[in-house]
Amino acid sequence: MRNKIIEMRGIVKSYYLGTPNELEILHGIDLDVYEGEFLSIVGASGSGKSTLMNILGALDRPTKGHYYLDHLPMENVRDDGLSQIRNKKIGFVFQTFNLIPRSTALKNVALPMLYGGIPRSERSRRAAELLQLVEMSGRSHHRPNELSGGQKQRVAIARAMANDPAIILADEPTGALDTHTGRLVMDIFHRLHQEQGKTIILITHNVELAEETERTIRLRDGSIVDNRMNGHYQLEGCYESV
Amino acid sequence: MNLFENIRLALEGLRANKMRALLTMLGIIIGIASVMAISTLGSAMTGSVTKTMDKIGGKNIMVSLSPKNYDTQSTLQEEDLITQEELDAFRNTYADQIKAISFSTGMGSGQLNSGFIHKDVSITGASPDYGLVNNVNLVQGRFISDRDMDGTRNVIIIDTTLRNNLVGVDGDVIGKEIQVDTKSTNETYTVIGVYEKMVIDNPLFYMGDDTRIECFIPITTAKSLNPDTTNQNGYENFTIMATTNTDSAAFAQTTKEYFIKGLGSLSDFTIQAESLEAIASEATGMLATLSLGISVIAGISLLVGGIGVMNIMLVSVTERTKEIGIRKALGARNSAIRSQFIIEAIIICLIGGIIGVGLGSALGIMGSTLMKFPTSPPFLPMIIALCFSMAIGVFFGFYPANKAAKLDPIDALRYE
Numbered sequence: 174m175r176n177k178i179i180e181m182r183g184i185v186k187s188y189y190l191g192t193p194n195e196l197e198i199l200h201g202i203d204l205d206v207y208e209g210e211f212l213s214i215v216g217a218s219g220s221g222k223s224t225l226m227n228i229l230g231a232l233d234r235p236t237k238g239h240y241y242l243d244h245l246p247m248e249n250v251r252d253d254g255l256s257q258i259r260n261k262k263i264g265f266v267f268q269t270f271n272l273i274p275r276s277t278a279l280k281n282v283a284l285p286m287l288y289g290g291i292p293r294s295e296r297s298r299r300a301a302e303l304l305q306l307v308e309m310s311g312r313s314h315h316r317p318n319e320l321s322g323g324q325k326q327r328v329a330i331a332r333a334m335a336n337d338p339a340i341i342l343a344d345e346p347t348g349a350l351d352t353h354t355g356r357l358v359m360d361i362f363h364r365l366h367q368e369q370g371k372t373i374i375l376i377t378h379n380v381e382l383a384e385e386t387e388r389t390i391r392l393r394d395g396s397i398v399d400n401r402m403n404g405h406y407q408l409e410g411c412y413e414s415v
Numbered sequence: 416m417n418l419f420e421n422i423r424l425a426l427e428g429l430r431a432n433k434m435r436a437l438l439t440m441l442g443i444i445i446g447i448a449s450v451m452a453i454s455t456l457g458s459a460m461t462g463s464v465t466k467t468m469d470k471i472g473g474k475n476i477m478v479s480l481s482p483k484n485y486d487t488q489s490t491l492q493e494e495d496l497i498t499q500e501e502l503d504a505f506r507n508t509y510a511d512q513i514k515a516i517s518f519s520t521g522m523g524s525g526q527l528n529s530g531f532i533h534k535d536v537s538i539t540g541a542s543p544d545y546g547l548v549n550n551v552n553l554v555q556g557r558f559i560s561d562r563d564m565d566g567t568r569n570v571i572i573i574d575t576t577l578r579n580n581l582v583g584v585d586g587d588v589i590g591k592e593i594q595v596d597t598k599s600t601n602e603t604y605t606v607i608g609v610y611e612k613m614v615i616d617n618p619l620f621y622m623g624d625d626t627r628i629e630c631f632i633p634i635t636t637a638k639s640l641n642p643d644t645t646n647q648n649g650y651e652n653f654t655i656m657a658t659t660n661t662d663s664a665a666f667a668q669t670t671k672e673y674f675i676k677g678l679g680s681l682s683d684f685t686i687q688a689e690s691l692e693a694i695a696s697e698a699t700g701m702l703a704t705l706s707l708g709i710s711v712i713a714g715i716s717l718l719v720g721g722i723g724v725m726n727i728m729l730v731s732v733t734e735r736t737k738e739i740g741i742r743k744a745l746g747a748r749n750s751a752i753r754s755q756f757i758i759e760a761i762i763i764c765l766i767g768g769i770i771g772v773g774l775g776s777a778l779g780i781m782g783s784t785l786m787k788f789p790t791s792p793p794f795l796p797m798i799i800a801l802c803f804s805m806a807i808g809v810f811f812g813f814y815p816a817n818k819a820a821k822l823d824p825i826d827a828l829r830y831e
């Protein structure tokens with residue numbers, strides 16, 4: 174049996190816009206993700222994909238429900254602990270790249286290691302290595318505004334890999350890129366998945382890209398309405414539906 | 416979190432906004448600069464006052480009889496005067512605190528004639544210790560001796576300007592006879608010494624251009640030539656030179672009390688005794704008040720500067736909300752964000768402080784050079800100023816930094 178790295182039970186997220194107006198965005202999500210899986214989440218705009226991802230990424234806490242990340246009950250973890258989990262176990266890739274504008278590509282990639290307390294020389298060494306992995310070595314001393322969108326996203330992926338996290342969470346990583354560059358970025362995810370066995374959760378609007386992943390979850394109005402294996406993965410049938 | 420990394424980060428941020436950073440620092444710069452300038456000037460002033468005091472006799476106590484009441488006409492009586500016997504007794508009592516006592520009496524101005532040379536001079540009758548007490552710098556010959564005093568001799572000490580006029584720079588004037596006419600006398604004197612006039616190049620002690628030529632004759636001679644003065648058998652005023660390790664201000668008080676006892680309560684006169692040191696310390700006391708005033712202004716400027724830093728840090732936190740969100744998503748703890756912004760505030764203030772110290776020191780050096788007493792800025796205020804500016808950074812940086820640290824990561828990330 175593979176390691177269940179994510180286990181969500183009855184996750185509810187509500188926003189309170191003034192006392193009577195409680196706005197429930199996620200209505201009791203149950204989700205299991207196994208170590209080494211490549212999962213995609215699809216759904217209409219406003220269906221709660223990003224909200225779910227923020228909870229998965231320990232950026233946000235659910236209003237109700239239980240979330241176990243690598244068997245650790247997250248409701249018992251304090252804020253500093255969440256920071257540490259984000260630092261060590263999770264790598265974020267955002268649609269808008271979210272690189273620090275004043276820092277070079279190398280510094281951006283090294284940043285999570287800085288917060289992880291890794292010594293300076295080791296940081297630079299590993300950051301250079303990661304930039305090489307995404308074929309961005311030539312641009313390591315460029316600032317984000319000197320890079321194209323695809324290049325920025327490659328730097329962002331290298332940064333997500335900095336502390337060798339177990340899980341990579343990517344929220345529409347190809348959303349701001351053309352098909353060709355989107356393809357390049359997708360290929361990097363496939364490589365990380367196949368060569369390094371990373372657990373990857375990809376949010377996308379692109380159905381074709383979603384079908385490339387092992388399993389797709391569909392959200393509608395804050396509930397999971399579909400959860401199935403894709404294409405040839407279906408045949409393997411090694412994952413039970415939740 | 417990594418201190419060095421934070422400092423580098425802060426410097427990068429400042430480099431991106433040079434003008435804004437400079438304007439923010441202005442209050443700190445002005446505050447620190449004025450503190451530095453005033454403390455440099457203060458130490459220059461104290462130094463130059465001390466130096467000048469040493470030159471003109473800082474240990475001197477000037478004792479004089481003065482009317483108790485200036486409104487009523489009071490004339491000095493024979494019995495009011497301080498006699499030689501009283502003085503000798505006083506000197507024996509306080510032998511270890513008195514180095515010398517000198518007397519002098521002005522004889523007014525007169526005209527010196529020697530051959531075809533005529534010069535206006537002023538004549539002072541002086542006792543032998545006058546030279547020591549008033550730092551008369553003899554370059555040739557000798558000063559008045561006890562024998563000149565006892566013999567009421569017609570001897571005179573002239574200054575170098577007069578010597579140059581009479582015989583030239585290299586000429587020998589000792590033993591030369593010169594004639595001096597005053598209002599009531601015309602006497603011939605033998606030159607026994609030449610002194611160099613003291614130059615006080617301290618603007619604080621500037622008393623006008625003194626082009627007077629002063630000549631000294633024995634005080635006994637002066638008195639015998641001027642028989643109508645009442646003070647034939649005593650002294651109306653004299654100067655005490657205290658020993659180096661005597662507190663001259665305290666000794667002035669002692670002296671005053673000593674001689675007031677001898678005066679008798681019926682006298683219209685009282686004793687005044689003032690030490691130069693006390694006068695000087697009064698002057699430095701005024702300076703202390705002045706620097707306190709400037710410090711208050713500097714303090715206000717630092718306060719305003721600190722608020723400016725707080726303001727700019729708040730702006731910076733808002734501008735960088737997204738960056739803060741990114742950092743938090745990447746695993747920065749609240750404490751790491753807090754220290755990043757506090758260190759940035761400290762760096763702004765410290766740079767302001769360093770510029771202020773530089774500027775203030777330059778002003779201080781310039782000012783003290785104008786005072787003819789170039790002084791290097793004192794070290795301790797410099798360190799205090801720098802520490803204080805860092806403290807301002809911590810104090811005014813804390814609120815914005817804390818605000819940044821407490822931002823919700825998702826709200827921050829979503830901020831546009």
Ligand SMILES: Nc1ncnc2c1ncn2[C@@H]1O[C@H](COP(=O)(O)OP(=O)(O)OP(=O)(O)O)[C@@H](O)[C@H]1O
Binds near residue numbers: 188
């Ligand atoms: N802070 C908030 N307060 C109130 N409502 C919020 C807040 N954040 C998100 N929402 C609401 O939650 C819902 C889900 O938002 P979410 O960002 O998760 O959607 P999404 O599926 O990621 O959409 P998209 O594909 O457009 O990114 C939306 O209706 C949004 O208005």
Ligand SMILES: [Mg+2]
Binds near residue numbers: 222223224344
């Ligand atoms: Mg979204």
